[in-house]
Amino acid sequence: MSAATTRSRTPDRLCAEAVDLARAAAEEAAAPGVVGEHVGLLSEGDRVVTHFFECKELGYRGWRWAATVARASRAKIVTLDEVVLLPGPDAVLAPEWVPWSERLRPGDMGPGDLLPTDAEDLRLEPGWSGEEEPPPNSPVSHEMAELVEAEDAEVTAAPPAALPTAPTRGSISALAEELGLRRARVLSRYGLHTAADRWEESYGAKTPMAQAAPATCVSCGFLQHIGGSLGQAFGVCANEFSPADGRVVSLAYGCGGHSEAAVMPKTPQPAPPVIDETRVDPFPLRPAADSGSVPPVSDEAAAELGHS
Numbered sequence: 001m002s003a004a005t006t007r008s009r010t011p012d013r014l015c016a017e018a019v020d021l022a023r024a025a026a027e028e029a030a031a032p033g034v035v036g037e038h039v040g041l042l043s044e045g046d047r048v049v050t051h052f053f054e055c056k057e058l059g060y061r062g063w064r065w066a067a068t069v070a071r072a073s074r075a076k077i078v079t080l081d082e083v084v085l086l087p088g089p090d091a092v093l094a095p096e097w098v099p100w101s102e103r104l105r106p107g108d109m110g111p112g113d114l115l116p117t118d119a120e121d122l123r124l125e126p127g128w129s130g131e132e133e134p135p136p137n138s139p140v141s142h143e144m145a146e147l148v149e150a151e152d153a154e155v156t157a158a159p160p161a162a163l164p165t166a167p168t169r170g171s172i173s174a175l176a177e178e179l180g181l182r183r184a185r186v187l188s189r190y191g192l193h194t195a196a197d198r199w200e201e202s203y204g205a206k207t208p209m210a211q212a213a214p215a216t217c218v219s220c221g222f223l224q225h226i227g228g229s230l231g232q233a234f235g236v237c238a239n240e241f242s243p244a245d246g247r248v249v250s251l252a253y254g255c256g257g258h259s260e261a262a263v264m265p266k267t268p269q270p271a272p273p274v275i276d277e278t279r280v281d282p283f284p285l286r287p288a289a290d291s292g293s294v295p296p297v298s299d300e301a302a303a304e305l306g307h308s
Contacts, residue, residue: 009043010043011041011042011043011049012043012046012047012048012049012071014047014071014076014078015047015048015049015069015070015071015078016041016049018049018051018069018078019038019051021067021069021078021080022051022053022067022068022069022080023035023038023051023053023067025067025080025083026053026065026067026083028083029065029083030055030057030065030085031057033056034055034056034057035053035054035055035056035065036053036054036055036056037053037054038051038052038053038054039052039053039054039064040052044068047070047071047072047073048068048069048070048081049068049069049070050066050067050068050069051066051067051068051069052064052065052066052086052088053065053066053067055085059092060085060091060092061090061091061092062087062088062089062090062091062092063085063086063087063088063091063092064085064086064087064088064091065083065084065085065086066083066084066085066086067080067082067083068080068081068082068083069081101118122188122190122191123187123188123190123191123194124185124186124187124188124191125185125186125187125188125191126185126186127185127186192229192230195230196230196233196234199234199248199249199250200250202247203237203244203247203248203249203250203253204250204252204253205250205252205253207253209243209253209254209255210250210252210253210254210255212256213253213254213255213256213258213261214254214256214258214261215254215258215260215261216251216252216253216254217235217237217249217250217251217252217253217254217258218251218252219258219260220239220254220258220259220260221259221260222237222238222239222242222257222259223235223236223237223238223249223251224236224237224238226248233250233251234248234249234250234251235248235249235251236248236249237249239255239257239259241257242255242257243255
């Protein structure tokens with residue numbers, strides 16, 4: 001270890017004693033009343049010392065005012081170098097900045113929001129190559145171009161996709177447009193896999209709903225099939241009472257609303273009345289004398305009580 005390194009770790013005496021100079025500089029740079037007690041110093045090198053003061057500013061818990069002082073060689077006067085506000089070991093810091101493309105989460109987009117797609121997005125790949133060779137009988141083929149040049153005609157050299165008008169009849173772009181396949185980019189294999197993993201996680205065979213379902217969606221009458229390669233493993237639920245109504249579900253998913261899981265029982269009807277027409281039940285027009293709870297009393301006994 002060199003002598004210079006040893007001296008740099010030992011604070012200079014005059015610089016270490018210049019606490020008042022460092023405090024005055026910190027109070028001048030900060031707002032009034034926010035510079036607290038002296039909490040330490042640090043040797044930055046030969047005759048360079050940084051004094052730390054507690055920061056009482058609201059919202060800056062654990063931060064410190066750092067005033068660096070220095071002294072020239074063989075000089076007895078300590079001068080100010082700089083004053084900054086630095087975070088301490090236990091300071092409250094803002095989280096690391098993350099680009100918006102990495103902060104975006106599913107469901108964050110709202111009405112009017114525009115999400116640009118990266119030109120090198122791994123989820124997409126070109127729908128068709130921009131350098132296709134037109135068929136020999138195409139008006140823009142090399143043979144036809146030579147013939148037109150001999151006839152002193154003008155032919156646009158740009159590919160059909162770059163023309164301001166509709167693609168030339170017979171070109172690959174025109175055929176793709178006629179078949180409904182003219183898209184600049186389509187899902188790549190990576191995009192297909194990520195979409196399948198996302199759908200499988202939300203409405204797949206391993207979800208609690210699918211584990212308790214009586215049957216899978218592959219045999220449900222409410223399942224609507226989708227096109228493309230993903231249609232071999234996914235479909236759209238069309239049961240309004242299902243938790244996955246209107247969502248892409250795995251064919252191995254299932255819920256209690258399966259169309260063939262159970263048949264709705266019929267409402268029980270009361271039994272019809274039974275009438276026995278072989279016997280007659282007598283019904284007296286007047287009640288019997290001894291049918292009540294009060295014993296019958298003759299008219300003479302009632303007369304003694306004053307009743308007529």
